[in-house]
Amino acid sequence: MAHCNTILNQLAAFFPRHDFEKLATQHHQGQKFRTFNRWSQFMAMTIAQLTGRKSLRDLVGNIAAQGKRIYHLGMRSTSRATLARVNDRQPYDIYKEMFFQLLQRCQARAPKHQFKFKGKIYLLDATTVKLCLAIFPWATFRQAKGAVKLHFGLDADGHLPVFMDMTNGKKHEIDWARSLHLPAGACVVFDRGFTDYSWYGDLDKKKIIFVTRLKSNAKTYAYGNNRKPDSPAVVRDQKVKLSGYTYTFRRIHYIDPETGIEYQFLTNSRKLKASEVAAIYKERWKIELFFKWIKQNLKVKTFLGTSENAVLTQLWIALCLYLLLAYLKFVAKLGLSLSGILRLLQLNLFDRRSMSDLFKPPDNSQPIKSPQLLLWN
Structure with a gap:
């Protein structure tokens, strides 16, 4: 059986790491990070969006519970205090610029x-x-x-x-x-x-x-x-x-x-x-309908930080995820709604399986084989 990374790891590939690191270098303030980085911040806030975490403590606990399943994401150890400080002080402009880079990719596929x-x-x-x-x-x-x-x-x-x-x-x-x-x-x-x-x-x-x-x-x-x-x-x-x-x-x-x-x-x-x-x-x-959708499905009404920079960081990351969902919808061409795609990702976020298998429609031509059905014979 072929090895597969988690669905979250395959989603992260949509955001090229080398391009992200260039932006991280351009939009850094203060002293150099010792044990943390902007990629870890981005992945943590992405998990918060996709899993609907209600607080930073809830988010950090959720990440810690995943254990080795987040190893391939390239994340460093994340504490609540560190994540709160980075959200508050490091400029949100990195995610704004990242959004417009991703937008160009989506527009090339958009109908x-x-x-x-x-x-x-x-x-x-x-x-x-x-x-x-x-x-x-x-x-x-x-x-x-x-x-x-x-x-x-x-x-x-x-x-x-x-x-x-x-x-x-x-x-x-x-x-x-x-x-x-x-x-x-x-x-x-x-x-x-x-x-x-x-x-x-x-x-x-x-x-x-x-x-x-x-x-x-x-x-x-x-x-x-x-x-x-x-x-x-x-x-x-x-x-x-x-x-x-x-x-x-x-x-x-x-x-x-x-x-x-x-x-x-x-x-x-x-x-x-x-x-x-x-x-x-x-x-x-x-x-x-766009306003209604993002308010119901993404975290744009409740925030994990209180400063203006933390709020804008969360908003721009939410919009980046919206582009990701739109891109999957354009490429998959399965007729799934954005809500349907999001639900599939949420239910299988840390599963090790191929993304193509996740969006592959079920084969209804094959009969269902289950040992439990033998009980009725």
């Missing part, structure tokens, strides 16, 4: 979006994570409440997070969106929380298409002739100007055939069909 639009489509939104202000004093939000806001931009190709930033809960989404360097020819999709007419004009000048919903109290007036609707669901497709601005956009009245709800979309695209504008905005729901 393209299904719209006729040829450029990139980015889905923008933000979600708030509530924190205790007494424990996280830097996460200012309200007088007696703490929170951080996670700003994300998803690429519609594979729904991969290509933009991420963490701010305090007070920062508005539009302030973050203005800082993004979006490529010309791309399309950005966002909800009414990003309403800023001057930003819409800036996007138009940079030749970036946007699709959003118009606020119910927005003051617009028709400008020019209406377009002929390309679908029965499109009630009106007209050129409009916003009150107080010289920009010219399109306002599309659309009735969802399934729910009967009427929507008003605003876009600066002159070429997209009205029905495709509605379909592209509907794609924005994928980022809501």
